Amino acid sequence: MACFILYIYCNPFGNILAVYTVFSASDVGPCRRLSPPLNANVFLRKWHKIWFGLVRHKNYVKGIFDFLKLLINCLLALYFKLSPNFNQTRRFFDSMVYKDVVAWSSMITGYVRVGNPNYSLELYTKMIDLGFDPNGFTLSAVIKACCEIRDLKLGCGFHCVVIRRGFEENNVIISSLIDMYGTNYDFSSALKLFDEMPEPDAVCWTSVISALTRNELHEEALGLFYTMHRRNGLLPDLFTFGSVLTALGNSGRSRQGREVHAKIVTAGLCGNVVVDSSLVDMYAKCGVVDGSQCVFDRMDKRNSVSWCALMGGYCQKGEFDTVIELFRTMGEVDLYIFGTVLRACAGLAALKSGKEVHCQYLRRGGWRDVIVESALVDLYAKCGFDNYAYVIFRQMKVRNSVTWNSMISGFAQNGKGAEAIAVFEEMISEGVKKDYISFIAVLFACSHSGMVDEGRKYFLSMINEYGIKAHIEHYSCMVDLLGRVGEVEEAESLILGAEFRNDASLWATLLGACTSSTNPTVAERVAKKMMELNPDYHLSYVLLANVYRAVGRWADALEIRRQMQEKRVNKITGKSWI
Known part of the structure; x- marks a missing residue:
């Protein structure tokens, strides 16, 4: 049949008259009643019912060209359906003498489906230049292309075209616009579009739920899901459930997930x-990794997403050995799985396993990914090979904040504070966005290198210049830094002025610094504060008793020992391996 259509296309005026006479008189009906784009299977199913007849002369010429367009679009549909090579479809499209808006829309949609959104936009521009008016399918396709390339400005331009051409009530187009705004993190515009719809269908509900999930508005997404299901009576499809499950997972709601x-x-x-x-x-x-494993075991078909999700769950739980075992049992490895497995190797400091995964990654040949390479930097740094980590860091074409943070932390953990600060300064000069983890890394480097002035500078700049709220980890690094150089009074003042002034871990850090301090007054205050916050912490009693003995207050020292016995606070015995 395909050969027959091709024969007709190549010899239209020599053979089309007889064929049109046959086809137009059949019970398929006039050609103009078949709404394009046509499914080639319809043509095949109806062919056996065709019978000869006559048509009136005034419709004959117009019918010939209608039928010719039908055949051409039918053949284009066959190319889309049967040809594995999209370039062949494009060559056939370019060879078409007459192209209507249906053919243009088919090609534009095809480029979006095969992952070439830029080509679809170029084709749309060419179509407009030739004087064709876009229909609903055309606009829906180019809006999806804007969604793929994350171009909000261009997407807004097509939104104007939709309004100007009167497609505001087309649910397919509005759903594409909601997706476009949601993907580009303009959730307010997505919600406004949705609220203006008189009767949104299930696809539109799914689009707005997905948009809210992408923007981490999980509460709102779940609220819309329950409204859709209970009040409107619409049945969710697999895409709706996918977005809702993402929202539930990101918000940690296992009960609602069940x-x-x-x-x-x-x-x-x-x-x-x-x-x-x-x-x-x-x-x-x-x-709930057991739940993940249960669903995973019952799956007949597994893809890279399911493997990566399960391994990510075990990695998050700290079961790194299980991650490596799963990696060795699976077949073809996906890009994102490399990153998860390398994180597990870094968590175990398993250098040998990490090198094996690194070799598999390199054997892919030319496959570069910032997530995987950032995980490699973290792996080698945590295993003590910061020089290898730095080589990978320098060879990376693209670096994100995780990459920079891993390199700074790697130098800091290996006692190279100057190198860590140099990388942090380079991060600032290149304009990379810094987060609270970046400052934890650089403050940790300052703490372990005794760089007090630099530590003070970065701590203040984090709050005043970058507007990043100081967390417990930042205060802990600063208290440790000041305590190491004997500035216990400044460290105490820093804790008292913090939001976390009653956090036992901060006072425990300062208490450890007081063991080598020559300021008994501060040591006494810190020990008493620690006894108040954590009465079972043995070091508070030991330190306070030692302070009293150092200043000659023997009776007070004996009283502290008596309190330890009454409260049954036992001193933990130290152990060492020879």
Whole structure:
């Protein structure tokens, strides 16, 4: 049949008259009633019913060209369906003498589907230049292309075209616009579009739920899901459940996750690889790794998402050995799985296993990824090979904040404070966005290198210049830094002025510094504060008794020892291996 259509296309005016006479008189109906784009299978199914007849002369010429367009679009549909090479489809499209808006829309949509959104936008521009008016399918395709390339400005331009051409009530186009705004983190515009819809269908509900999930508005996304399901009576599909499970996983709601799991079973969607992979990911992010493993074991087909989700759950739980075992049992390795396995190797400081994974990554040949290479930097730094980590760091074409933080932390952990600060300064000069982890790393480097002035400078700049709120980890680094150089009074003042002034871990850090301090007054205050916050912490009693003995207050020292016995606070015996 395809050969027959091709023969007609190549010899239109020699053979089309007889064929048109046959086809137009059949029970398929006039050609103009078949709404494009046509499915080639319709043509095949109806062919055996064609019978000869006559048509009126005034419709004959117009019918010939309608039928010719039908055949050409039918053949284009066959190329889309059967040809594995999209370039062949493009060559056929370029060879077409007459192209209508259906053919243009098919090609534009095809480029989006095969992952070439820029080509679809170029084709749209060419189509407009030739004087064709876009239809709903065309606009939906180019809006999806804007979504793929993350171009909010261009997407807003197409939104104006939608309004100007009167497609505001087309649910397919509005759904594409909601996706576009959500992908570009403009959730307010996505919500406004959704609220203005008179009767949104399930696809539109799914689009707005997905947009809220992408913008980490998980509460709002879950609220819309329950509204859609209970009030409007719309049935969620697998994409709706996928977005909802992502929101539940990111918010750590395992109980509600089980409820949604039950709804999925009721809807008969269990066994779908997309839904099952989302369930594995949800349970893993909620810390219910047993639930992830249970769903994973029941899956008939597993993809890279399900493997990566399960391994990520074990990695998050600290079961790094299990991650490495799973990696060795799976077949083809996905890009993101390399990053997860390397994190597990770094957590175990398993250099040999890490090198094996590194070799597999290199054997892919030319496959570069910032997540994997950042994990390699972290692995070698944690294993003590900061020089290897630095070589990988320098060879990376793209670096993100995780890469920089890993390199700074790696130098700091290996006692190279000057190198860590040099990398941090380079990070500042290149304009890389710094987060609270970046400052933990550089303050840790200052603490272990005794760089007091630099530590004070970075701590103040973090709060005043970058507007980053100081966490317990930042205060702990500063208290440790000041305590190491004997500035225990300044460290005490820093804790008293902090939001976390009653956190026992900060006072424990300062208490450790007081063991080597020559200031008995501060040591006494810190020990008493620590006894108040954590009465069972033995070091508080030991330190206070030692302070009293140092200044000759023997009776007070004996009283502290008596309190330890009454409260049954035992001094932990030290151990060493020879």
